[in-house]
Structures are given as C-alpha cells and as structure tokens.
Amino acid sequence: xxxxxxxxxxxxxxxxxxxxxxxxxxxxxxxxxxxxxxxxxxxxxxxxxxxxxxxxxxxxxxxxxxxxxxxxxxxxxxxxxxxxxxxxxxxxxxxxxxxxxxxxxxxxxxxxxx
Amino acid sequence: xxxxxxxxxxxxxxxxxxxxxxxxxxxxxxxxxxxxxxxxxxxxxxxxxxxxxxxxxxxxxxxxxxxxxxxxxxxxxxxxxxxxxxxxxxxxxxxxxxxxxxxxxxxxxxxxxx
Numbered sequence: 631x632x633x634x635x636x637x638x639x640x641x642x643x644x645x646x647x648x649x650x651x652x653x654x655x656x657x658x659x660x661x662x663x664x665x666x667x668x669x670x671x672x673x674x675x676x677x678x679x680x681x682x683x684x685x686x687x688x689x690x691x692x693x694x695x696x697x698x699x700x701x702x703x704x705x706x707x708x709x710x711x712x713x714x715x716x717x718x719x720x721x722x723x724x725x726x727x728x729x730x731x732x733x734x735x736x737x738x739x740x741x742x743x744x
Numbered sequence: 745x746x747x748x749x750x751x752x753x754x755x756x757x758x759x760x761x762x763x764x765x766x767x768x769x770x771x772x773x774x775x776x777x778x779x780x781x782x783x784x785x786x787x788x789x790x791x792x793x794x795x796x797x798x799x800x801x802x803x804x805x806x807x808x809x810x811x812x813x814x815x816x817x818x819x820x821x822x823x824x825x826x827x828x829x830x831x832x833x834x835x836x837x838x839x840x841x842x843x844x845x846x847x848x849x850x851x852x853x854x855x856x857x858x
Contacts, residue, residue: 634787663846670753672833672848673788686845721787723846731776731837733846735787 636722636736643712643743650708651739655724662705663733664697665721673721679705680727712743746771748849750834756855757824765819765852767834773812774836779819782831782851791832792819824856 635654643649655662660681665673676695677687681702694712699705709716719740723733751766767777773796780788794801794810794817801808807820821828834849 665848670850672748672750672850675845675847678845723787725846727844728839731846732778732790732793733788733835734790738785738787 634722634724634734634736636720636739638739639737640740641742643741645714645743646711648708648710649712649741650706651720651722651741653705653707653722653724653736655704655722656726656734657703659724659726659734660702661725661727662699663723663725664705664707665723667719667721667738668717676707676720709741712741714743717741717743746836746838746847748834748836748847750832750849750852752852753850754853754855756857759824759826759856759858761824763821763824763828763854763856765832765834765854767817767819767849769815769836772838773815775839776837777808777810777817778835778837778846779806779808779817780833780835780848782833788833788848821854826856826858829855 637652663678664676667673675688677697679699682699694710697707719738721738723735725733747770749768757763778793779791782788792808794808805822809818831851831853833851835846837846
C-alpha cells in the first residue's frame with residue numbers, strides 16, 4: 631500500500647460547474663477525513679467517516695458540498711455550483727481508529743474556480 | 745467552540761539553535777495532541793503524539809510537552825537544520841462522544857537560517 635491517494639491533483643473549473651474528487655485511503659484504515667486548506671491557514675475540518683457512516687459534517691459547509699464513502703473504502707467529495715470562494719486545497723486523510731488517531735494525508739486536490 | 749492558536753505565523757531561527765513552537769487551546773483538553781509537518785504543496789505528515797496524561801515526549805531531535813493546566817503544548821526542534829524549514833501544525837483529538845475528530849491549528853511557518 632502506497633498511502634492515501636487523491637485524484638485529481640489539480641482541477642480548474644468554471645464557476646457554476648460541479649466537481650468531484652476521489653480519495654483512496656490506506657486499505658486497512660476505517661476512518662476517513664476531508665479537510666479544506668487555503669493559503670496560510672491550517673486544514674479546516676469538513677467531514678469524516680467511520681467505515682461507511684458519515685459521523686459529522688462541518689456547520690461551515692453549505693448544502694453544495696456532499697461526501698460519500700459507499701463501501702467504507704474510497705470516498706468522494708462533490709461540490710455543486712462551484713463559487714470562486716471554493717478555490718482551495720482539498721485534503722483527505724485516513725486513520726485506524728481507535729488503535730491509532732494520527733492521520734495519514736494524501737497529496738491533496740488543488741481546486742481553482744475561475 | 746474549541747479554538748486552537750499557534751504562537752506566530754512565522755518564526756526564523758538560526759541553524760543549530762532550538763526552535764520552540766507554541767500551541768494553545770481553549771475549552772476542553774484533548775485526549776491526544778499531535779504535531780504535523782507540512783511542506784509547500786503537500787499534505788501534512790504526522791510527527792509526534794502526546795496523550796493527556798503525559799507531560800513530555802521525545803523523538804530524535806524533537807520534543808513535545810503538554811500542560812493541560814495551561815492548555816498549552818510546546819514543540820521543540822533541537823540542533824535545527826535548514827531541512828527543518830516547513831510549516832508545523834498542532835492538532836487536537838477529542839474522544840468525547842460526538843466530537844471525535846482531529847482539529848488543526850493555523851500553523852507556524854518555521855525558517856531555519858544557515
């Protein structure tokens with residue numbers, strides 16, 4: 631296993647379009663997080679899954695954001711009707727909870743909305 | 745709501761000296777406090793974890809302290825090297841029901857000057 635994989639690495643989209651990102655966690659990890667990070671800021675929590683159950687979604691997230699982890703393996707994050715303010719790095723991380731709480735991150739998907 | 749503050753946005757340290765980074769938080773103490781390193785354009789990488797009942801942890805040139813009375817963690821890099829230049833993130837993990845997620849601070853950008 632080579633670690634957490636995110637695709638695509640970069641995405642440029644026009645305002646108003648929908649985008650979907652994929653995250654493949656480390657195979658034995660049951661917990662999966664999504665974060666958003668803008669320049670000079672720390673990762674901002676978006677949502678997390680324990681296996682296939684979505685346990686929490688940030689109140690900062692609008693209804694345009696949705697995430698799934700249908701079989702408890704890979705996850706997708708969709709943003710509908712993108713806005714320029716959605717431009718950021720979207721990070722996925724996984725961990726094996728409760729055995730370990732440290733998170734292993736992917737390289738991220740950089741979204742630019744033009 | 746829980747707030748996590750890291751002492752400064754940027755810190756410049758002479759090579760060979762000890763770099764000390766601060767993480768302060770409000771409200772409840774976490775079950776675990778973690779430190780990550782992030783290089784530009786990459787996802788964070790886990791460095792060290794300290795539990796709420798531990799006062800100090802070491803790993804090679806790294807040392808973390810945790811004071812639940814002060815609600816503060818200090819992260820030290822001794823004999824600093826230019827390769828240590830990166831952004832360092834503090835993250836808190838709470839194990840209270842309904843709040844079991846990893847929350848990050850804003851980060852401190854550390855530059856080691858040769």
